[in-house]
Amino acid sequence: MALLDRLPTKDRLLRMGLINESQCMFCDDPLETRDHLFLHCPIADYLWNSIFSLSGLHFITRSWESFLAWACYTWKGKSLLSVILKIALNALIYILWEERNKKLFQGRSRNAQELFRIIKDIVGSQLRGRNLNSIDIVNANLCKHWDIG
Numbered sequence: 001m002a003l004l005d006r007l008p009t010k011d012r013l014l015r016m017g018l019i020n021e022s023q024c025m026f027c028d029d030p031l032e033t034r035d036h037l038f039l040h041c042p043i044a045d046y047l048w049n050s051i052f053s054l055s056g057l058h059f060i061t062r063s064w065e066s067f068l069a070w071a072c073y074t075w076k077g078k079s080l081l082s083v084i085l086k087i088a089l090n091a092l093i094y095i096l097w098e099e100r101n102k103k104l105f106q107g108r109s110r111n112a113q114e115l116f117r118i119i120k121d122i123v124g125s126q127l128r129g130r131n132l133n134s135i136d137i138v139n140a141n142l143c144k145h146w147d148i149g
């Protein structure tokens with residue numbers, strides 16, 4: 001996740017003097033930062049809430065450092081839940097950065113539901129066909145909700 005600290009978010013480009021406007025591409029927030037883009041922006045918040053509720057969890061907003069520290073501690077096991085959340089985290093970062101660049105450079109945009117559909121497809125495609133312990137009730141629910149089958 002150190003890579004995220006080097007992404008050319010607008011707050012960094014602004015500090016370097018490379019741009020003079022720094023508004024978020026997705027909402028009216030005046031400063032696009034890593035924390036805003038991947039966690040606090042309404043579109044990121046929607047995606048995280050969807051990922052968490054599909055996993056039977058409740059999403060709580062916090063700082064990126066605190067979120068990652070919590071995720072590293074909580075998702076370190078090999079449970080299906082940990083695996084799903086780790087894939088979803090990577091997919092969310094990839095999709096939001098891609099979408100942000102599409103909007104910035106091509107003026108194209110997809111809505112939050114479409115982006116969530118892509119994240120769900122990525123999770124499904126990485127786990128479908130694996131030998132999952134779906135006798136476990138938690139796993140069975142996860143497979144059903146995430147459409148892993």
Ligand SMILES: [Zn+2]
Nearest residue numbers: 024026027041
């Ligand atoms: Zn925003």
